[in-house]
Amino acid sequence: MQHDEAEITFAASETAQPAEGNGAEVFQQAILAKLTYNVGTNPAHATDHDWFTATALAVRDRVMDRWMVSKGFNQAGHKHICYFSLEFLIGQLLSDTLNNLRLTDCVREALAGLGVDLDRIRAIEPDAALGNGGLGRLAACFMESMASLELPAYGYGIRYEHGLFRQGLRDGWQQELPEDWLVRGNPWEFERSDLVYQVPFGGSIEKMSTSGGPTGFVWRPAETVQAAAFDTPVVGWRGRHVNTLRLWSARAAEPLRLDAFNSGDHVGALADRTKAEAISRVLYPGDETEAGRELRLRQEFFFTSASLQDLLARHTRLHGDLNTLPDHAAIQMNDTHPALAVAELMRLLIDEHALAWDEAWSITTRTLNYTNHTLMPEALERWPVSLMERLLPRHLQIIYHINWLHLEPLIRRSADVELIKAVSVIDESQGRYVRMGHLAFIGAHKVNGVSALHTGLMRQTVFRDLNALYPDRIVNKTNGITFRRWLHQANPQLTHLLTRELGEAVLDDPGALIKLERLADDSAFQDCFRNQRHASKVNLAKIVAERTGVQIDPGALFDVHIKRIHEYKRQILNILEVIALYDAIRSEPERNWVPRVKIFAGKAAASYHRAKLIIKLANDVARIINSDPAASGRLKVVFLPNYNVSLAEVIIPAADLSEQISTAGMEASGTGNMKLALNGALTIGTLDGANIEIRECVGADNIFIFGMTAEEVETYRKAQMHRDRSRWSPRFERAINLMTSGIFSPDDPHRFDTLAHALSSDDAFMVAADFDSYWATQRRVDELWQQPSAWSRASVLNTSRVGWFSSDRTIREYADEIWKVPV
Ligand code: CRA
Numbered sequence: 001m002q003h004d005e006a007e008i009t010f011a012a013s014e015t016a017q018p019a020e021g022n023g024a025e026v027f028q029q030a031i032l033a034k035l036t037y038n039v040g041t042n043p044a045h046a047t048d049h050d051w052f053t054a055t056a057l058a059v060r061d062r063v064m065d066r067w068m069v070s071k072g073f074n075q076a077g078h079k080h081i082c083y084f085s086l087e088f089l090i091g092q093l094l095s096d097t098l099n100n101l102r103l104t105d106c107v108r109e110a111l112a113g114l115g116v117d118l119d120r121i122r123a124i125e126p127d128a129a130l131g132n133g134g135l136g137r138l139a140a141c142f143m144e145s146m147a148s149l150e151l152p153a154y155g156y157g158i159r160y161e162h163g164l165f166r167q168g169l170r171d172g173w174q175q176e177l178p179e180d181w182l183v184r185g186n187p188w189e190f191e192r193s194d195l196v197y198q199v200p201f202g203g204s205i206e207k208m209s210t211s212g213g214p215t216g217f218v219w220r221p222a223e224t225v226q227a228a229a230f231d232t233p234v235v236g237w238r239g240r241h242v243n244t245l246r247l248w249s250a251r252a253a254e255p256l257r258l259d260a261f262n263s264g265d266h267v268g269a270l271a272d273r274t275k276a277e278a279i280s281r282v283l284y285p286g287d288e289t290e291a292g293r294e295l296r297l298r299q300e301f302f303f304t305s306a307s308l309q310d311l312l313a314r315h316t317r318l319h320g321d322l323n324t325l326p327d328h329a330a331i332q333m334n335d336t337h338p339a340l341a342v343a344e345l346m347r348l349l350i351d352e353h354a355l356a357w358d359e360a361w362s363i364t365t366r367t368l369n370y371t372n373h374t375l376m377p378e379a380l381e382r383w384p385v386s387l388m389e390r391l392l393p394r395h396l397q398i399i400y401h402i403n404w405l406h407l408e409p410l411i412r413r414s415a416d417v418e419l420i421k422a423v424s425v426i427d428e429s430q431g432r433y434v435r436m437g438h439l440a441f442i443g444a445h446k447v448n449g450v451s452a453l454h455t456g457l458m459r460q461t462v463f464r465d466l467n468a469l470y471p472d473r474i475v476n477k478t479n480g481i482t483f484r485r486w487l488h489q490a491n492p493q494l495t496h497l498l499t500r501e502l503g504e505a506v507l508d509d510p511g512a513l514i515k516l517e518r519l520a521d522d523s524a525f526q527d528c529f530r531n532q533r534h535a536s537k538v539n540l541a542k543i544v545a546e547r548t549g550v551q552i553d554p555g556a557l558f559d560v561h562i563k564r565i566h567e568y569k570r571q572i573l574n575i576l577e578v579i580a581l582y583d584a585i586r587s588e589p590e591r592n593w594v595p596r597v598k599i600f601a602g603k604a605a606a607s608y609h610r611a612k613l614i615i616k617l618a619n620d621v622a623r624i625i626n627s628d629p630a631a632s633g634r635l636k637v638v639f640l641p642n643y644n645v646s647l648a649e650v651i652i653p654a655a656d657l658s659e660q661i662s663t664a665g666m667e668a669s670g671t672g673n674m675k676l677a678l679n680g681a682l683t684i685g686t687l688d689g690a691n692i693e694i695r696e697c698v699g700a701d702n703i704f705i706f707g708m709t710a711e712e713v714e715t716y717r718k719a720q721m722h723r724d725r726s727r728w729s730p731r732f733e734r735a736i737n738l739m740t741s742g743i744f745s746p747d748d749p750h751r752f753d754t755l756a757h758a759l760s761s762d763d764a765f766m767v768a769a770d771f772d773s774y775w776a777t778q779r780r781v782d783e784l785w786q787q788p789s790a791w792s793r794a795s796v797l798n799t800s801r802v803g804w805f806s807s808d809r810t811i812r813e814y815a816d817e818i819w820k821v822p823v
Contacts, residue, residue: 087136091645129163147236172619227306342443
């Protein structure tokens with residue numbers, strides 16, 4: 001979408017140019033002014049953090065004019081997107097902003113003139129870790145793409161005071177340490193002190209009118225929490241458009257009970273405040289684990305209600321008639337966390353704005369859309385009816401009515417009871433629960449999965465019956481990643497090579513990467529390709545040495561497994577292969593082994609004991625192997641602590657092999673797989689999630705696929721073969737025996753017995769079944785590595801053929817098929 005010319009106040013070049021220009025000298029003055037007038041110090045006394053703040057503020061100024069223009073555009077009647085997400089894993093913003101404004105070199109020079117190193121100060125910025133993993137990072141990539149495509153959009157979420165915990169390692173065990181990204185201030189955000197909404201909780205409902213039906217009720221809440229807005233600009237590519245990420249912070253309506261305080265109850269006087277503020281205190285640390293606690297439900301309702309109130313206020317101000325809401329706004333619910341939007345939008349329309357039920361339902365179902373990100377039963381949100389009744393009584397009432405209208409036609413035509421049970425929003429099989437996926441589905445215009453396989457499985461499994469009732473509702477939108485972040489900024493070496501060979505156009509059009517194909521066999525180009533990769537590997541080796549004390553050889557194959565630690569992601573399959581390889585090396589040390597470094601990184605949910613034990617296993621195995629001379633020069637194992645966005649940006653350009661080895665059918669999409677392939681890593685993976693589409697793009701010869709398909713997994717499970725220990729191969733058996741022999745845990749030889757027990761009693765994630773195929777495929781990896789030219793060819797082809805995974809493509813598809821907005 002293009003701005004009208006009249007709206008553009010500074011269109012002198014492609015990039016945002018403030019009146020005073022962007023030269024290094026001008027920047028130097030701007031930074032010095034910020035240092036003095038905003039930070040309150042001078043160059044002689046400034047710390048690195050002071051320099052970071054001054055630089056961020058100076059850069060932020062360069063965004064402001066364009067932000068104002070974009071806001072005008074967004075509010076000029078164009079349909080806009082509201083992306084509702086409990087998570088936005090945006091990471092550091094300085095590099096992002098500099099890159100998108102094309103100001104990196106200029107600011108580097110400006111700072112150098114002041115004796116300050118840009119790289120040092122940008123490392124100071126804390127990661128905004130407002131998310132757990134893929135879902136949160138996807139929201140961040142989407143926000144960047146929407147700004148880059150000049151699509152008017154607001155991101156709506158929570159301004160958590162503490163993001164995802166910092167992971168420390170003590171003796172190889174994960175330690176969760178509080179994360180405090182806001183403690184030294186946040187130069188990017190703007191507090192909108194005049195923008196506050198009241199979010200009610202609890203209490204009772206009263207019937208006001210005598211008419212029947214769901215309208216005419218008044219909710220008398222027991223408690224009201226205030227939602228205060230904080231805005232962060234989201235700068236699109238070349239600074240052409242700037243959207244807003246609006247995060248809500250929770251406050252008590254009454255911050256202090258002065259009477260209680262004066263009578264000496266200093267703690268009690270603050271109790272309401274503490275309770276209210278708890279809502280935006282910490283990011284819920286679950287990642288596909290059951291999230292069944294009241295605070296989480298309060299968080300979900302809090303941000304959903306505030307965001308909807310904000311949207312309705314804006315719409316009423318700009319357009320008046322709420323019936324036109326679907327023409328001017330599309331809401332995307334990122335997973336079911338904002339699914340209460342279905343009931344809350346209905347409540348606001350009928351209770352607060354006095355619309356009739358049918359009118360309100362039509363508006364709601366034409367405005368809302370829902371993205372599903374997982375089929376794992378434990379991650380499908382369900383809330384106990386009793387909890388909902390206590391916390392959100394009016395919503396429960398509305399949900400019952402929605403459900404009644406949804407089921408009534410089925411009852412009327414005497415549909416099968418099992419079908420009615422299956423599609424009901426209320427699950428009554430064991431206790432009574434509200435199924436949030438069903439609620440989101442029924443209230444949405446479109447429902448999407450995040451890869452072709454995942455969407456297919458949605459239609460066949462969790463939403464099978466709903467899909468039959470609403471056959472056109474489910475669509476697929478395969479995930480994507482923003483190349484600005486995951487190529488241009490994370491990998492300047494490769495980007496430099498690409499622009500040298502393909503011209504600057506490659507920065508604007510990921511499709512242009514395909515032109516690299518013609519160089520895949522060119523040995524001079526392969527040398528350049530290898531050289532830039534080597535530089536990234538040297539950089540990673542330095543970080544590994546600093547953070548773990550382990551020296552790794554940049555000439556070795558860097559085999560990388562980076563993501564949340566979860567049984568379905570099967571880090572244990574990888575570790576058992578490491579153990580088997582170590583065993584093979586020890587029994588045949590003289591063989592020509594391919595030098596490998598196994599690199600692991602990822603956090604486990606704090607309450608997920610088995611995942612934490614897997615981290616300990618990786619660390620114990622690493623300690624023994626790294627200190628064994630027999631493995632020296634052949635195998636090293638590293639567990640890098642505190643995996644986050646900025647660490648990913650360092651690891652990904654340096655990876656040779658990308659581990660995407662989930663049990664087929666369980667990883668909805670994955671996005672790390674896309675980032676790694678784009679940066680030239682070859683994938684070893686199962687036919688799961690987006691791996692399937694990556695294979696289609698890069699070609700079966702340039703990816704290592706192994707293991708059972710999703711269908712085979714199903715068959716295997718139905719036949720109970722995963723419980724059959726007699727199917728174990730001798731190599732697998734030996735790896736398990738070594739794991740439990742105590743050689744990796746001499747201080748506690750039985751430490752890993754529970755892991756072995758889980759695999760032998762109910763190998764739910766099919767580790768044993770896929771092990772041999774994985775082992776054999778790893779040996780094919782070794783073979784290819786021994787042919788550097790063939791490896792580089794495949795690596796170049798990966799980079800050149802994954803342009804389709806740009807989140808710009810994904811967003812265009814959402815815009816076209818779901819939101820119905822022009823791009
Ligand atoms: N954990 C999926 O498991 C997917 C992302 C983003 C996940 C990933 O395969 O790439 O979402 N699901 O679509 C999820 O969070 C609640 O479900 C993830 O990040």
